[in-house]
Amino acid sequence: MTEIVFFDFGNTIIHTDPRKVLPPFLAKHQLSLDWSLLPEAAPKAFAFYETAQTIAMTWDEVLAHWRQFHYMLLSGMKVSGDAVALAESLASSWSDPDVWPLFEGAREVILRVRQQGLRTGLISNWDAGLTRVLKALDVYDLFDIIVVSANVGHAKPEAAIFENALALAGVRPEAAVHVGDSLEADVAGAEAVGMRPIWISLGRPIPDKVESVPEIKNLFEVL
Numbered sequence: 129m130t131e132i133v134f135f136d137f138g139n140t141i142i143h144t145d146p147r148k149v150l151p152p153f154l155a156k157h158q159l160s161l162d163w164s165l166l167p168e169a170a171p172k173a174f175a176f177y178e179t180a181q182t183i184a185m186t187w188d189e190v191l192a193h194w195r196q197f198h199y200m201l202l203s204g205m206k207v208s209g210d211a212v213a214l215a216e217s218l219a220s221s222w223s224d225p226d227v228w229p230l231f232e233g234a235r236e237v238i239l240r241v242r243q244q245g246l247r248t249g250l251i252s253n254w255d256a257g258l259t260r261v262l263k264a265l266d267v268y269d270l271f272d273i274i275v276v277s278a279n280v281g282h283a284k285p286e287a288a289i290f291e292n293a294l295a296l297a298g299v300r301p302e303a304a305v306h307v308g309d310s311l312e313a314d315v316a317g318a319e320a321v322g323m324r325p326i327w328i329s330l331g332r333p334i335p336d337k338v339e340s341v342p343e344i345k346n347l348f349e350v351l
Contacts, residue, residue, distance in 0.1 A: 129303065130246060130303060130304070130305055130324070131246065131247060131297075131299050131303040131304065132246060132247040132248065132249055132272070132273070132297050132299055132303065132304050132305070133241050133246055133247075133248055133249070133304075133305045133306075133307065133350070134248075134249040134250065134251050134273070134293060134304060134305065134306040134307065134318075134323075135238070135248065135249070135250055135251075135271075135306075135307050135308070136250075136251065136252060136284075136306075136307065136308030136309060136310070136313075136314050137250055137252035137254060137258065138252065138253070138254065139309040139310075139330070140231070140307060140308050140309050140314075140328055140347075141230065141231060141234050141238075141250075141267070141347075142228045142229060142230055142231065142234070142265070143228075143229045143230075143231060146166060146170060146201060147163070147166070148229055149227070149228075149229060150201075152226050153218060153226075153227075154207075157209065157214070157217075159207055159208050159209050159214070160207075160208045161202065161205040161206055161207040161208065162205050162206045163205065165204060165205045165206060166205060168204065169200065169201055169204025169205050170201065170204075172200055172204060173197050173198075173200040173201040173204065174197075176196060176197060176200055177193065177197045178253070178283075179193075180193045180255040180278065181253045181254065181255065181277045181278060181283045182277050182278060182281055182282060182283050183255070183256075183278055185255060185256045185257075185278065186256075187256075187257060187260075190255045190256055190257040191219050191220070191222070191257075193255060194218070194219040194222070194255075195215045195216055195218075195219040196215070197215075198214070198215035198218040198219055199211055199212060199215035202214055202215055222257070222260065222261065222264065223260070223264040224264070225264060225265055225266075228261055228264070228265055230265060230267075231346070231347055232346075232347075233346075233347055233348050234267075234347055235266075235267060235270065237347045237348060237350055237351060238267070238270045238271075239270065240351055241350065241351070242270070247272040247273070247297065248270060248271050248272060248273075249271055249272055249273035249274065249275070249293055249296075249297060250262075250271045250273070250274045250275065250276075251275045251284065251289060251290065251293050251306060251308075252274075252275070252276055252277065253277045253283045253284050253313060254276050254277060254278060255276075255278045256276065256278040256279060258274070258276045258278075259274070259276075262274070272297070273293055273296045273297050275289060275292050275293040275296065277289055280292050283313075284308075284310070284313035284314060284317045285312055285313045285314075285316050285317025285320065286317070287317070287320055287321050289317075290306070290317060290318055290320075290321045290323060291321060294321070294323075300322075301321050301322030301323045302322055302323075302324070304323045304324070305323065305324045305325075305326060306318035306323050306324070306325050306326070307325075307326045307328055307344075307347075307350060308325070308326075308327070308328065309327070309328050309329075309330060311327060311335070311338060311341065314327070315327050315341055324342070325341070325342065326342045326343070326344055326350070327341045327342065327343050327344070328343075328344050328345070328346065328347065329343050329344070329345055330345065330346070331345060
């Protein structure tokens with residue numbers, strides 16, 4: 129019987145796609161950039177960010193990492209303004225909920241899961257500043273267990289981060305569900321330790337190499 133539902137954070141609870149995150153910022157500052165360069169710029173920026181995911185950094189280091197991430201993204205897409213200053217502006221706006229747009233219904237879905245008598249948790253590949261972001265979004269108190277890769281020194285799909293979450297929850301793997309958008313990090317990682325994974329596809333097709341996977345298209349289907 130299921131006792132706890134864990135969620136991924138980036139691209140599951142909040143949008144991380146630059147096409148969702150950047151437009152309000154660009155409009156506010158009357159900026160433009162070349163979106164055709166996104167397929168080249170985004171992978172480089174996200175690959176850089178991943179270096180922060182297993183390092184328990186100070187807050188100053190967290191902000192420095194985000195500044196570099198934003199700079200790589202904005203300069204890579206030839207933003208019309210000063211990429212250095214704009215990256216600083218984005219990084220220093222970490223407490224602004226608009227910088228971390230929630231998926232539609234995210235808060236409602238988590239609350240309804242809890243109302244069904246289940247606990248909720250978060251397992252995220254993120255830097256050590258995640259707690260501050262959760263509080264800025266007013267969702268911190270919606271999770272009974274929060275496990276962040278930077279704080280435990282392991283990132284999904286490593287077994288250790290899932291095992292840490294299970295130990296904190298005090299449940300066996302078969303009593304836990306994990307919902308996330310990555311077939312490798314979330315689905316394969318959770319399945320490897322005996323948890324029941326659910327892939328949030330966001331409309332993406334299941335790759336041919338994947339035989340079958342429990343799939344939902346959006347968070348509402350968790351219910």
